[in-house]
Amino acid sequence: MAHNWGLGALVNLDHYGHYLNWHFISISVSNLVVMILMVATFVAALFLPFPGRRSRKESR
Amino acid sequence: MKKSFRPDVDAPEYKGPYAPYDIIKEGTIAVVVVALLTVALAVVFSSPDEKAITIKTWSNADPVDFAMTAGDELIGSSGVAGYGAPYNNGGPSQSWGFLSPEKWLGVHIPVNTATDFVIDPLKSQPTKPALTAAIDQWTSASASTQSSWAAAYSKVESNITFANDTVTVPSSKVGPIPVLLNYLTEMARSGALDQALVTQNGFYTTNYTKPLLFLSDGAYLGDLATKQHLGGDQWGMMNETGQYPGQAWLWLYTFWYQIPPYNSSASGDFLVWGTMMILTALLILVPFIPGLRSVPRRLKIYRIIWREHYAVQK
């Protein structure tokens, strides 16, 4: 594979990608990781406590 | 008379407390965090940069594929020759029922594959008697003569060979086609065709329509893309070369190309765009669509977001 700068990275992503296939669905591992991270971030954002509880309590 | 409250359209009046919230500090922290995260990702993963291919690299890597494609451009049987609008009137435009905006808008980027990809580039070369004779023979022939050469060529096209720098077309009924293909392949392999395709309108250009269309008609570009899982039937629109993440947000757009009727229709692109335009309109107009705008209230995810507020209310 022709590439120029993958060697400059700590993790070289300049190899042919890995793909997961299920029926007609085909998704790259990288894209799946991004999607899972998005859902995980969304869920974490919903559940993690937000700072400033004391000042909100005092304002009531 | 009091207006009735619509929970999915109206918002209750908030009479509760306000708390200190430093939005400038929040914004500054966001910029710093995003900048640092960007630097970290760039250092760890870098970015892809697969070198562009040229007509020169293509014709040297696969001279048979190049010669076959050039032949198709000359006789008008290539994908671009039969594309239709906006390049030419060589083929039917995509449509759905009576709707065919491609056809209505017509030819705005004129491309005649025989002239633009073969004859004119060859004419730009230094004069060679055999080449000049072949060009004259082709351009002065009648339409029916050209058609008979084209028909004979099509029959033997898949048996074209390349050896000792020579393209061989195994037929004697194809007129000047072999001579033209040989000179064009030589021109391509030297890099001169890349130049000729972009300088037709003068010295300066930033418009690569012609060489890109020519490249797209061959198998070489597509084969390289398929190896990288970028093909249309490989969910390619979402993907990037190598193992880099691609464009996950295009998942729904590329999804339609994988299923019938989109994947088998000659107007598949138009159908996909039509579908996506409707869905996009739905997204933009959510606030005005009963049922759709009720989903958040029924999903109840908001009870997690505002749990502190509801707990205090109790």
Place this chain on the structure above:
Amino acid sequence: MSTTEIDRQWTSRLRKRVVGKLPPDKMLPDTQPAYVASWIYVFGVTTMAALFVVIGTGCILALDGPQWWHSSAFGHFINSMHLWSVEIFFFAMVIHLWGKFAMAAWRGGRSLTWVTGAVTFLVSILTGFTGYVSQTNFDSQWIATQAKDGINSTGGGAFFNVLNLGQMLMWHIVLLPIGAVVLTALHVVMVRVKGVVPPFEDNASEVSA
């Protein structure tokens, strides 16, 4: 000049209108309703922060023309930053979209806030696309030759030629960023004018502005 004459000026009338709708302490408030207490609220500002980095790295890339980054290690690094800040931008924007949908944030006269947000999302996709076809590498070649079919089918290909590098690059660095920034600014101004949408209330009967 009389007071009435000054009051009738376009300048005075515009200023009064703007300051009336968005006085400084509403433009830059130091408090928020107590219900703004969730990490889901940070994704709007994160999207804007990412847009800032995208534009910043884009400006550095622009310094030496469209192709210098292919043959410069520093240029390639800036290209990498531009790519990853775009990934963060879309990551944050989509989570922001999910959060705002979950809150039905269009309620209480905030439909236009939702609409400008959705349109900004689409303009961003188009900006990203024009960026991809402006890379001047194999990726651009493939993406352009594929995308042309979709765009041509709508008739748009007649005047939006994805194979024309000059056109695509100028849309990418001039027209679309202006569109994205203007839409984002309008979106943020609307949030400031209307305030953050209040929670659903089971026994609500009174309507906010």
